[in-house]
Amino acid sequence: TKVGVMVRASTSSSAAHAFMLVSAAKGLAFQRRRSAGGLTTNTSGGSGTAPRWVRLRRAGTRMTAYVSSTGTSWTLVGSDTVSLPTTVLVGLAVSSHTTSALATGIFDNVSISGTVASATLPSGWQARDIGPVGATGSASSSGGSFTVRGSSDDIWGTADAFRFAYRLLSGDGTITARVASLIDSKAGPKSA
Numbered sequence: 001t002k003v004g005v006m007v008r009a010s011t012s013s014s015a016a017h018a019f020m021l022v023s024a025a026k027g028l029a030f031q032r033r034r035s036a037g038g039l040t041t042n043t044s045g046g047s048g049t050a051p052r053w054v055r056l057r058r059a060g061t062r063m064t065a066y067v068s069s070t071g072t073s074w075t076l077v078g079s080d081t082v083s084l085p086t087t088v089l090v091g092l093a094v095s096s097h098t099t100s101a102l103a104t105g106i107f108d109n110v111s112i113s114g115t116v117a118s119a120t121l122p123s124g125w126q127a128r129d130i131g132p133v134g135a136t137g138s139a140s141s142s143g144g145s146f147t148v149r150g151s152s153d154d155i156w157g158t159a160d161a162f163r164f165a166y167r168l169l170s171g172d173g174t175i176t177a178r179v180a181s182l183i184d185s186k187a188g189p190k191s192a
Contacts, residue, residue, distance in 0.1 A: 001025070001184040002155055003105030003148075004054045005175045006093040006164065007063060009036065009084050013131030013159040016083045018063035019093060020045075020054040021155075022179045028052065030065035030078040031155065040156045043078035053109075055176040058084070058169070071109060071178060090175045091125070091166025092139075094150035096184070099134025099161075104183040107146040114173020127165040137163030145180065 004021030018032040028045030045067045053068035064079040090112055096103035127139035129150065137150035150163025169175075 001097055001103040001182055002093070002095045002162075003050070003103070003179050003182040004093060005056050005177050006089075006091060006166075007056050007058055007082075007084065007169070007175065008089045008164070008166070011089065011128060011130055011164070012036065013161060015160075017160075018056055018058075018065065018080070018082050019155060020056050020065040020067065020077065021093075022048070022050055022052045022054060022182060024049050024182060024184045028054075028067050028077065032063060032080050032082050033158075034081065035083040037158055039158060041080070045075075045077040050179045050181045053176065053178045055174060057174040058088070058114075059172050071176075087168055087170045089164070089166040090169040090173065091164055092146055092148050092177060093155065093162050093164050094137070094148045095155050095160075095162035096151045097154055099132075099151055099153060102135050102137060102149045102151045104147060104149045106180045106182070107148070107177045108144060108180045110144075110146055110175075110177040112167060112169065112173060112175050115170040124167050125165055126167070127163065129162070130164050131159055131161030133161050133163070139163065139165035
């Protein structure tokens with residue numbers, strides 16, 4: 001199961017993207033696909049699971065990923081050049097790593113800096129499944145927390161499959177969120 005913040009060129013399953021994630025099984029990681037249809041690259045952020053703060057900062061085509069236990073002191077995980085258009089999708093991603101069950105990511109303290117475009121759904125957010133998923137996911141928001149549920153094989157390789165709750169971001173900006181908990185459909189809840 002992978003839960004975290006993502007900046008993505010489009011909703012295409014093979015789109016260029018950057019993803020700072022928390023995984024119950026694999027810890028923390030900065031994953032990115034530098035160009036559309038390219039292979040995914042991974043930089044380990046060490047061990048750890050929810051709750052954990054994750055952040056992606058965009059400056060042009062430069063994506064920088066951070067992690068924090070407190071939300072005040074940040075550790076650099078990695079930085080890379082990713083081929084992104086001026087306006088991108090920025091949001092919360094959840095992959096269950098199986099098409100037969102949904103995983104749940106609960107996010108709080110979600111903030112986006114930069115020029116964020118409005119959307120038609122409450123709070124300016126949209127949600128959809130990206131790529132082939134087994135079960136249709138969902139996304140909701142209440143009291144400042146987001147709950148995103150998704151099924152899929154993975155966010156990896158040359159094409160992705162996952163649930164994405166997102167907003168449009170034009171130009172440079174940062175997305176920060178605390179992954180309050182993640183519920184791996186195969187292993188149960190992981191939170192503090």
